Amino acid sequence: MIAGGGPAGMVLGYLLARAGLKVAVLEKHGDFFRDFRGDTVHPSTVTLLGELGLREKFLQLPLTRLSTMDAVVDGKRFTLVDFHSLRGPDNFLVLAPQWDFLNFLAGEAAAFPTFELHMETEATGLIMEQDQVRGVRATGPDGGREFRATLTVAADGRASVLRAAAGLVPDEYGVPIDVLWFGLPKPPDPPPVTLAYVSSRGMVLTIDRGDRYQSGMVIEKGGFDGLEKAGLGALRDRITYAAPFLKTVVGTLQDWDQVKLLSVRINRLRRWHRPGFIAIGDAAHAMSPMFGVGVNFAIQDAVALANAIAADLAVGTAPPEKLAAVQRRREMPVKIMQRLQRGGHRVLARATSGSRVAPRWLPPVLRLASPVLRRVTARFVGVGIRPEHVKPAAPKARRRRPNQRSLT
Template sequence: MGIPNETDVLIVGSGPAGALLGCLLARRGIDVLVVEKQPDFERDFRGESLAAPSVIALRRLGFGPALERHGYLESSGVTMWLEGRRIFHVDYNRFSVGTLPIEFPQPPLIRAFHEGAAGLPNHTFAAGTRFTGLLEKDGAVRGAVLKQGDGTAVEVAARLVVGADGRFSKVRKAAGLDPEIAQAERDLLSFRLPRPDGWALESELVVDHDRHLAVLPTYPDALRVSHNLPKKGLGALRKAGFDSFRERVAAIDPRLAPLLEGHLRSWDDTSFLEVFNAQVDQWARDGLVLVGDASHTCTPTLGQGVNLAFQDVVGLTPLIAAALARGERDGVVRAGVFAAFLAERRKHKDFVTGFQRRQESSLAMSTPWQTALRRARMRTLNALPVKYRVFDRLLNLPHGIDPADER
């Protein structure tokens, strides 16, 4: 199917947020064009942790059978180790939400969203297609310029353009919505290892002074491991040599030592992530709205990026549908229709990123006095019921599903 010259909604980016939004809007009879610069979904995604409310939402939206057919891992909790001692633990079974978070790879999830729209004549997906600029008139966005895989440029008129193109969003830049970047003190180098039999199915944070590992069981039989390094410290780490890097990781968590020796062989087995928060003061313009990482880039702490994106999509879908049904002035969906919803989203995003910044500061502590204070603080928090209130608010914000979207 070719790229249409006009559509109701043009979604740039077919990650989880863009693909889900395209499916939900198409189910409502709205003409949707979803474009993705990559030719397929077979690439490395880090955001595989789906919080319990996201799992519930996906099932209510009709994607439960796809989750079951593929398979997933349920996560039972989160544990924090400080200098070799198990100091902090949250048991997810104690939350009233009634469902556990799951680990589920993104490529099959995105495919499930596209399959959910398959056969709908008003849904078009264009892989290998790049966004190159916005079409604007009288201060409003009226569509976008796209470049197909063969280099052909296409202008597509749209009543709404959705920027779902991630943490380095080109749509955001073209719209003049410049983010305020808050760099974290450290970046991350991640890799995968085989998961030993009997390994606990929970997220673990293993900390030794100012060095740490995040160790997450991953479907079907792997561990995702992230190791911190100083900002702009990748060059020095590589200069010290790969054997030195493996020894550094094993010193933090000796359980990984035999796995590192046999399965982490070169820098090619690792993946670098620059860690930062991006705050965009304005998430919408007339004819345009940003979702997911394009509007609120978070750090990887507790894997909230994909879950925040799903919250955006579930809330925006009925607003977009209602605006299109009303027939806004000049046919353009005005930014004002999103104002109240985006104000609430910003409050929750600020809570999440505030928690993440405090966690980053705590992990950067290195002196004996600082680490002793950190142990005492985490041990005290672990003994108090308030930890469950904090994590419940952080992880379990309900997704309000419109009945029109349920399947």
Template sequence: MKILSTDVCIVGGGPAGMIMALLLAKQKVNVMVVERNVNFDREFRGEVLQPRFVQMLEQLNLRSYIESYPHLKLKHGAIMKESAQIGEFNFSAIDSKFPYAMWMPQPILLQALYKKCQEYPTFSIHFHTKVQHLLKEGERVKGVITKNALGEELEIQAKITIGADGRFSTIRQLGGFELEYDFYENDLIWFTIPHPKDMDNTLRFYMSKPIYLVLPKYPDLMQIGLAFPKEKWKEIRGNGIEKFRGTLKELNPLFQSFAEGLQDFKSFTVLNSRVQYVKEWAKDGCLLIGDAAHCASPVGAMGVSLSVATAIVAADVVWKGLNKQDISQEWLSQVQTIRSPEIRLFHRSQIRIEKLAIRYTPWLKTIGGTLIPLFVKTKFALSIQRKIFLMPKSLPIDSSFVFEN
């Protein structure tokens, strides 16, 4: 078996893994990413990037670099009841410096980060390579064993192994990390339709049964997400495409021609709305970040922003740990200490909203339709939006992580 060694092995080339790799490579740390896919192509993944994501880019001085790649700027959101708008929010009212959310397809974001990583000689990546085992000495993690598409095994010895391998993390499973909670009640069913020429780039949230989202998608599509209680999708599929075609047509005239063209269920992607939190994110020589440590539900489209914030904090803690030769569980768990209050706060709110949205849809449809328009106009609503869409302060990292112009 071929053997390689590095300072940091990051398992997973998603947003968390790639930003952490970039920041460590910038600090001249040897960092090796292992990604099971052949490239960064993926559909329906973290494409709405909240103003707090733009804020992080600004902190790292990467905002203009990332924004030089194709994206849409989303400035408004609307709450709809059938075809009538009953409430709205405006990102510019929330903050004048970060007055928009970005719509950037994840492959474009990852490609941009990858291109920047390639400027640093201490960065390397193995695509089409899947982690299968952890290397351990006693309780200390010392790297991974991987297999590539040709079936060749590769041993990667590392001072620190990072599990950035998403919500179904292999590192979490192999390392014996325990979940503190795993909330799962609903599914979001995604599909895309062409963007009608006369429709603007507003995010729309429909209070109907089912509740659904209509989001502009770069460059000329609309992405629709329908929320159903778990198990419901199985039932819908069982009833056949003809019946679902009718449901879609009734839901919104926008879906008419998409529904008419449906022959089967292949155009739909199911996202389980999971909220997961790992009890302890660190072990000696090993750390979980991003969705692997704290998966968020789709409520508020926060997943990428939360994952990337943890990755940035992790880069700082790992870099300092390597410098002082401390890669113990105690040292690495600082990442959790810093990030946990915010993550837990969002998780609690998401779980509440998920329960409310699905279980009390009839209640929401009647009372919510009257109260929501009044509520969104209040100062309190604006302060909640600020808390959701913006970070209260910069991430606590060393200034040497900031990129030069």
């Protein structure tokens, strides 16, 4: 039983159903359409989709492929990442609206007869028997019900209800920034695809979505109320100070309802599991938006868990030592990435205080080191630390014929 129909929950549900196991995924919303969610699908995730035979179908979705990642720092353009240096064919990054990705996974998983997706069904508590988790209590369109399971997985995000019900409390790490998200149309003559514009005047993200940008602006932690009091005009000015080319389109921001606040958090559970239960993805470790790795780390957790536990679940057990092994395997990459994100936040905080982000000697050094730097960052960002790979499916896993597809 999996609580949460985000990337971690949907990938895990697909993998367990592919192994012939009965699995229910509970998603509290009626659809997957929520704007300003993580859209970055890294090369390592494209590789995983290839291992599942889903790569080509996925790449037919409306998406943007990026072979490089550029940023403009204090007015100077840098190519920070060059995915061409990775081994093909997955030597590119994909920007795909998360709702498209989740609908795609739901449709593919529904082809397995043992997969159930329960929309508008929210897990509200755990079923406990003899100090072991035996499933969840949930509310849905037909009222309250219970889902009993050998293993319950909390993939219900950074505000996880089930994590709290299991008595697991994450350690919080201080973050000096928040991010405002908003959509902007592209200007008539846009610059090359650019991830971010960074200067002492602020930092603005411009994530390409075809004819528009999913845009963000870094602000100091807790600074939203003051910015809101200053008015939309002040917000528009801050955006164009950092990214002047947006001046012709920033006027489309006419209401604060168009702006969403992401309170950036970094946290991590000391213990991810207890008998019959494990947390993965944001429920185990909330990641910063820096490097766009949250979706991919969640998916890597799901793959590691499926690889470790599927055979045991097939015989009706979920050995605690296997759950502990999953945490040990995934915890090291999470710790390294979160440490790097925390260091990066200290640099980005300078963009919210009017200080120069980069010392004057840094741009020449970056240009000199760029060929090596691009390869290193491509490996680090695109493939990651300890990437997971999908184990072959068990022979008993069978897919429905196309005319038998349905979503439960």
